[in-house]
Amino acid sequence: MKNKEKNTAISVKNLHITYRGLKKTSIRASWTKLKNKVEVFEALKGVSFDVEEGKILGIIGKNGSGKSTLLRAIAGIFSPDKGSIDLHNHTISLLSIGVGFNKKLTGRENIYLSGMLLGFSEEEIKAKEKEIIKFADIGDFINKPVKTYSSGMYSKLAFAITAILETDIMLIDEVLSVGDTRFKEKSYNKMKELISDDKRTVIIVSHSLGTIVELCNEVLWLNDGKVIEIGDPKEVVEHYNKYMNENG
Amino acid sequence: MKKFIFNIKKYNKYAIRSAKAELKSEVADSYLNWLWWIIEPFCFMLIYVFVFGVVFKNNTPFFASFVFIGLACWDFFNRMVSGSVKLIINNRDLVTKVYIPKYILLISKSYTYLFKMGIALVITFGLMIFQGVTFSWHIVLLIPILIVLYIVSLGIGLLLMNYGVTINDLGNLTNIVLRMVFYLSGVFYNINERNLSPTLKYYFLRVNPIAFIMNEMRRILIFNQLPNFKWLGIWLVIGLLLVVIGIHTIHKNENSYAKVI
Numbered sequence: 474m475k476n477k478e479k480n481t482a483i484s485v486k487n488l489h490i491t492y493r494g495l496k497k498t499s500i501r502a503s504w505t506k507l508k509n510k511v512e513v514f515e516a517l518k519g520v521s522f523d524v525e526e527g528k529i530l531g532i533i534g535k536n537g538s539g540k541s542t543l544l545r546a547i548a549g550i551f552s553p554d555k556g557s558i559d560l561h562n563h564t565i566s567l568l569s570i571g572v573g574f575n576k577k578l579t580g581r582e583n584i585y586l587s588g589m590l591l592g593f594s595e596e597e598i599k600a601k602e603k604e605i606i607k608f609a610d611i612g613d614f615i616n617k618p619v620k621t622y623s624s625g626m627y628s629k630l631a632f633a634i635t636a637i638l639e640t641d642i643m644l645i646d647e648v649l650s651v652g653d654t655r656f657k658e659k660s661y662n663k664m665k666e667l668i669s670d671d672k673r674t675v676i677i678v679s680h681s682l683g684t685i686v687e688l689c690n691e692v693l694w695l696n697d698g699k700v701i702e703i704g705d706p707k708e709v710v711e712h713y714n715k716y717m718n719e720n721g
Numbered sequence: 722m723k724k725f726i727f728n729i730k731k732y733n734k735y736a737i738r739s740a741k742a743e744l745k746s747e748v749a750d751s752y753l754n755w756l757w758w759i760i761e762p763f764c765f766m767l768i769y770v771f772v773f774g775v776v777f778k779n780n781t782p783f784f785a786s787f788v789f790i791g792l793a794c795w796d797f798f799n800r801m802v803s804g805s806v807k808l809i810i811n812n813r814d815l816v817t818k819v820y821i822p823k824y825i826l827l828i829s830k831s832y833t834y835l836f837k838m839g840i841a842l843v844i845t846f847g848l849m850i851f852q853g854v855t856f857s858w859h860i861v862l863l864i865p866i867l868i869v870l871y872i873v874s875l876g877i878g879l880l881l882m883n884y885g886v887t888i889n890d891l892g893n894l895t896n897i898v899l900r901m902v903f904y905l906s907g908v909f910y911n912i913n914e915r916n917l918s919p920t921l922k923y924y925f926l927r928v929n930p931i932a933f934i935m936n937e938m939r940r941i942l943i944f945n946q947l948p949n950f951k952w953l954g955i956w957l958v959i960g961l962l963l964v965v966i967g968i969h970t971i972h973k974n975e976n977s978y979a980k981v982i
Contacts, residue, residue, distance in 0.1 A: 492980050545979065549820040552976030572818045573739075577746035586742055589735040590819055618749065 482563055482642055482674040483524040483547065489555035490517040490542055516542040518698040519556070524691075526563075529668050529675045531689035531706060533682065533713055539698040540678045544644045547676065563641035563674070566591050572631075576620040580611065580630050583619055587634050601637050608663070609633035610656070629656055636663050643667065645677045664688075682710050725968050728822040736825050740832035762841045766792055773909040781911045783943050786849045790942060791908040793841035794935045798874050799899060800834045801827075805878035806885035806892045809978050816979055823975045824968060827878050831871070849942065859941040862948055866941070869957050870934045876963025883970045886978050906932040930956050 492514040516539045524530050532540050545551050547558055548567040573590040574583050584605055588598040606615050609630045614622060622630070645664075668675040668688060679685050685692060685706060692709040694701045701716075702709050748754050766789045774784045781787050808826055809816055816823070849856070885891050905925065912925050912932060926936050933952060940946040 545817075550817065550976070550979050567818065573815050575742050575746050577749045578742055582742060582745075585738060586735075589738060590815070590821060592731075595734055595738075 480526045481523050481561060482526040482528070483676075484559045484561070485523070485543075485547070485556070486521050486559075487556035488517050488520040488543070488546060488553050488558065489515065490539075490546055490551055491515045491554050516698055517546070520695070520698070520700055521556075522693060522700065522703055524674055524676065526674055527671045528691060529677065529689045531685035531692040532676060532678045532695055533680075533685060533692060533710065534695035535717070538695045540695055541646060543695065544646055544676065544678055547642075548644055560642065564592065565642040565644065566635065566638075566640040567644045567646065568635045574619055574627075574631070577618050579617060580609075580615040580619055580622070581606070583630070584634055587631070588638050591635070591638060591640075593638055598638065605633045605637045608637055608659075625653060625656075632660055636660065636667060639667065639673070641672065642674045642676070645675065645679075682714070686710055722965070722968070724972065725822075725824075728825065729828075732822060732825045733828075735821075736829035737832060739829045740836070743829075743833050744836060758837065758840050759844065762792070762796070762837070763844055766841075766844070769909050779910065781914065783849070783852050783854050786845060786852055786854055786943055787911070787939060788909050789841070789845040789848055790938050791906070791935045793838050793845055794870060794938055795903065795906060795908050795931060796841065797834050797838040797870065798931050799903070800837075801831060801874035801878045802881060803892075803895060803899060804830055804834075805882040806895055808882050809886045823882065823971055823978065824879055827875070827882055831875060831878075835871070854943055855945065857945045859945055859947070862941045863938065865953065866934060866937050866948060869953055869960060872960035872964060873930045873934075873956055876960050876967055879964060879967025879971060883967065883974055886974075886981055902929060902931060905929055906935055908935070912936065927952055930959075 520539075520543060522530075532543065534540050542551065544567060546553060547560075548565060550567070573587050575586060578586075581602070584602060585595065585598055589595065609615070609626075609632075611622070611626045611629055614626055615630075619627065619630075665688065667673065668677075677685065677689065689706050691704065692706040693703045694709050694713050702712060744758075748757055751757060753760065766785075769788045769792060770785045773779055773788065805827055808830065809823060812826055815821065815826075881891065881895060906929060907925075912922060913936075915922070917925070926932055933949075933956065937948040937953065941948055
């Protein structure tokens, strides 16, 4: 059933991304190889899709099919070589763990650093600081340097920052399992709560097909930089499994 | 350019906070903590004063103050230029995970360098009082000179930052050039007093922005002279041009950095 009044949150049109444009080189190499052929790797070959506001889109595909590239392109880290991505003025964040952390500083200071990097103002973070600390649940360690943290505590804090500071569109790249069992459950529930918000659009990349079927409204199957299928989660995952068994 | 101003407004607070965080973390584990910010430049300056004032016998008046001013100025320029080449690669985690206008990284760094230069200048003023240098209203002119220094350094830094991403050995090259500029800038000698032909002196003190800026700073601070406004203006324009070109190339390329590193 298509509802025309629903707003589109993300439109991706004929997206091409190639790893070529800038190649790492040395001064010597650029003299000798001035006109040599450059290796071209096309990570995405003409991907188009729309995501409606409030929808949850899962992206599946084997390793190297361009899933992470697609997410990064949507987040604005890569620019498209061809085609366009329109976010219709929504704020966006790529849920990634521990961006911009300074390990010698305390957890509390890192909340601000990381949060501001994600595009939030100091006041917004201040308002949510308590909530983040409460959710991260690492006790007095919040006032100790991050380098003294265990890896579990580190991810707990990092997850709390990105989960509590909300944006209109969230991009999630395989981060559903951090910390111990208790925190895993808590973060999974928080994630569910976050993405089931009517206003929030979410794109999840995961290899855990069970999670995808459970959480998503729609699934996009990417193979070798092309969209194979997009549609109902159960159907797409079924086709995907069949394909993987035949070609695996 | 509009985009640049918008981004600066949006990210300046982050740049400041990140600069503060960097400064804090630099001294977080040491015994003497923030005292290092004073001890370190002070000791370096003493070494230069001893080597070039006592060992090499230099007769420039107020030689210690002379060296201190030069070194404060040089350190800022040197840090800006050498720091910018590998800046993107050193921030790989950040660059591949979030979008941030890349020049914010350099601007944030520049705040930490400005802070250090500020300390060095305070030490210098202390020394000037100790040596009995007479201050005059000319000291106000330090501000426009520092602005020119900042803009020229930023312009060069922005361009190096952009090309440092794709050209691996740019770092080696800049090191050599920096070393050359260091010795030619007269940090620890007075170009005006050397036995050089007047034309050579003229170009030494104008073509090399750092030698020029250093010389102007000394003129207003120690010798109570007016700076060379014409050349200050010329370098300001060149600096601004470099900044505009730098920002333009970074806007053009920054979204591809993540693919390369």
